[in-house]
Amino acid sequence: MTAARLLFKTHRFEALAVLAAAALLAVAAMYVTSRLNGVGVETDCFRQRFSSGPSEASEACSASVQVFGTINGDEAGKVMAGMAVLPFIGGLLIGVPLVGREIEQRTATLAWSLQSSRRRWLLKRAVIGGVSLATVLAVPAAAAELLEPARQPWLDPATTAFRDYGLRGPLTVFRGLAAFAIGLLAGAVIGRVLPALIIGAVGAVLLVQVVLAAQWTYLPPAEMLPVSETERAGRDGLQVGSGDEPEFRDRAGNTVTWEEIVARAPYPEYDEELGDADPRFYAWFESEFERYELFIPGEKLGIVAVREAAGLSLFSAVLVGLSAVVVSRRRPY
Amino acid sequence: MPGAAELGADVALEAIGLTKRYQRRIWALKGIDLQVRTGSVTALVGPNAAGKSTLIKTWLGFERPTGGDVRVLGIDPRRDRQAALARLGYVPQTPSLYRDLTVADHLELAADLRPGFDGAAAAHRLEQLAIPLDSRAGDLSGGQQAQVHLALALGTRARVLLLDEPLASLDPLARREFLHVLIDAVRSDGVTALLSSHVITDIEQACDRLVVLGVGRKLYDGSVVEALAEHRVGPVEAGDAAHRLASVATFAEADGRLSTLYRSVDGATADGTRPASLEEIVMGYLVSGRSAVVSAEAA
Numbered sequence: 001m002t003a004a005r006l007l008f009k010t011h012r013f014e015a016l017a018v019l020a021a022a023a024l025l026a027v028a029a030m031y032v033t034s035r036l037n038g039v040g041v042e043t044d045c046f047r048q049r050f051s052s053g054p055s056e057a058s059e060a061c062s063a064s065v066q067v068f069g070t071i072n073g074d075e076a077g078k079v080m081a082g083m084a085v086l087p088f089i090g091g092l093l094i095g096v097p098l099v100g101r102e103i104e105q106r107t108a109t110l111a112w113s114l115q116s117s118r119r120r121w122l123l124k125r126a127v128i129g130g131v132s133l134a135t136v137l138a139v140p141a142a143a144a145e146l147l148e149p150a151r152q153p154w155l156d157p158a159t160t161a162f163r164d165y166g167l168r169g170p171l172t173v174f175r176g177l178a179a180f181a182i183g184l185l186a187g188a189v190i191g192r193v194l195p196a197l198i199i200g201a202v203g204a205v206l207l208v209q210v211v212l213a214a215q216w217t218y219l220p221p222a223e224m225l226p227v228s229e230t231e232r233a234g235r236d237g238l239q240v241g242s243g244d245e246p247e248f249r250d251r252a253g254n255t256v257t258w259e260e261i262v263a264r265a266p267y268p269e270y271d272e273e274l275g276d277a278d279p280r281f282y283a284w285f286e287s288e289f290e291r292y293e294l295f296i297p298g299e300k301l302g303i304v305a306v307r308e309a310a311g312l313s314l315f316s317a318v319l320v321g322l323s324a325v326v327v328s329r330r331r332p333y
Numbered sequence: 334m335p336g337a338a339e340l341g342a343d344v345a346l347e348a349i350g351l352t353k354r355y356q357r358r359i360w361a362l363k364g365i366d367l368q369v370r371t372g373s374v375t376a377l378v379g380p381n382a383a384g385k386s387t388l389i390k391t392w393l394g395f396e397r398p399t400g401g402d403v404r405v406l407g408i409d410p411r412r413d414r415q416a417a418l419a420r421l422g423y424v425p426q427t428p429s430l431y432r433d434l435t436v437a438d439h440l441e442l443a444a445d446l447r448p449g450f451d452g453a454a455a456a457h458r459l460e461q462l463a464i465p466l467d468s469r470a471g472d473l474s475g476g477q478q479a480q481v482h483l484a485l486a487l488g489t490r491a492r493v494l495l496l497d498e499p500l501a502s503l504d505p506l507a508r509r510e511f512l513h514v515l516i517d518a519v520r521s522d523g524v525t526a527l528l529s530s531h532v533i534t535d536i537e538q539a540c541d542r543l544v545v546l547g548v549g550r551k552l553y554d555g556s557v558v559e560a561l562a563e564h565r566v567g568p569v570e571a572g573d574a575a576h577r578l579a580s581v582a583t584f585a586e587a588d589g590r591l592s593t594l595y596r597s598v599d600g601a602t603a604d605g606t607r608p609a610s611l612e613e614i615v616m617g618y619l620v621s622g623r624s625a626v627v628s629a630e631a632a
Binding site for chain 2: 002003006009010012105106107108109110111112113114116117121331332333
């Protein structure tokens with residue numbers, strides 16, 4: 001308790017800043033959730049609007065869907081944008097000064113002359129800092145988890161799990177801990193807070209890129225799913241690839257190429273006079289065929305989340321270990 | 334528990350052929366051989382960049398030697414830094430307290446970091462010096478911060494204290510108070526202390542041994558009493574032909590007059606010479622060290 005109290009006292013500004021940002025986002029998420037739920041749009045309104053378009057939906061439906069859409073786009077969008085950066089900023093703000101400031105302000109000289117094991121000193125701080133960060137991040141992560149179903153009430157949350165899946169729930173906490181570990185190492189190596197924050201931010205961006213690039217190596221196998229189902233019919237998935245190589249199937253389930261579809265069509269694909277796509281072609285296409293793309297079904301989020309969390313945990317543990325090596329070998333100034 | 338090497342050992346700190354080089358070309362220490370006896374209070378004197386701090390930090394494991402060895406009560410800090418540090422108390426040159434923590438917080442921190450830390454004794458020592466325990470470290474004067482560092486170092490109950498120029502930024506009264514606390518603790522607890530300093534007049538009263546370090550080399554090593562008895566100062570031509578009064582170095586006095594420091598064998602004296610002060614002894618050896626470097630570079 002003494003160590004935690006003194007650690008908080010010496011890092012209270014960044015701790016309070018992260019706490020305030022997390023509290024603000026959590027309150028904002030809950031507020032926006034209640035606002036979205038309060039609009040009270042009937043599920044049929046969404047279906048009607050999505051299937052027929054705005055012109056066909058009833059006036060009452062259109063009005064409520066529009067209000068819902070504004071709150072969803074403006075307010076919920078901002079909360080989710082905040083959730084995208086909070087784990088990284090929070091992790092770096094807490095992680096960098098834990099060692100970086102001690103070296104910069106030369107207080108490490110005192111601490112390392114009193115504590116005979118520098119590794120123990122570091123691990124104690126890393127555990128206190130990491131647990132505190134995880135606890136603080138868990139609150140807005142849980143609030144964002146409640147917000148997400150409210151943003152898409154026409155979808156089944158169990159099967160639409162991949163929507164913003166990294167911006168809510170436990171994964172945000174693991175992302176925050178990875179950023180924390182990056183900050184810890186940057187602070188230990190550089191020994192100055194501001195440069196370490198900058199380097200740490202670059203490291204966090206690289207981490208995101210690496211996670212995105214490596215995702216396909218640890219994700220479960222993708223499946224060809226009908227786009228209409230994944231998008232609007234209560235099912236979604238994590239799209240694999242860019243969607244540039246779709247597959248088309250007829251009502252009998254036979255795979256056909258686009259060229260074959262164009263050849264079979266009673267209407268031309270493009271209306272030469274209109275100078276645009278012929279709407280009759282696409283109406284016919286939608287009645288006869290289904291577009292399939294590679295998705296990981298939403299039901300498999302659990303596997304994806306566990307694997308990503310495990311990867312981020314391993315990454316964080318390696319970085320904390322490297323920090324311990326750096327701390328045990330470097331000068332305290 | 335003391336290690337086997339340390340049982341019965343009367344050498345608290347040891348440097349054997351110690352060299353330290355920075356950036357591959359800047360020599361901080363060149364072949365230092367030094368033994369600090371247990372229970373002694375040794376003054377480590379030298380100008381800036383003499384290598385005093387580097388030497389102390391090598392014992393602490395903060396600096397790695399380029400060559401040679403160091404020992405703390407027989408323990409090599411490179412091999413077992415934890416064991417070496419557990420026997421050391423340290424007062425750094427620059428106050429390194431946490432500005433936002435109170436003095437009491439520092440005592441709690443030390444108790445958390447160092448098993449066996451005697452917080453009550455440290456608090457008592459600070460109260461005697463009228464340093465409020467509820468003051469923020471950042472609000473304390475330089476002298477008070479140095480006293481807090483000393484109280485923390487003494488509270489560790491370490492057998493060896495390393496004090497890296499703690500007097501440098503203190504006013505004369507604070508210096509005297511600091512040394513008084515140090516000497517009192519050393520005498521009552523029987524610890525060994527190594528005190529590096531620029532301020533030669535103060536250490537004369539506090540230390541029983543003098544080590545002069547210059548240009549990374551050990552220039553003089555002996556007891557303060559012997560140093561005062563063995564050295565005389567006089568005009569340049571006062572040395573005797575029998576070499577019983579050997580010239581150490583010639584240096585300029587504050588008034589510009591040249592004087593020579595002589596090392597006297599068997600208490601030999603010569604007309605025109607007088608007993609050297611500790612400051613003159615240090616000055617003489619520092620000049621001799623610099624001259625040796627100039628000669629070596631010229632050769």
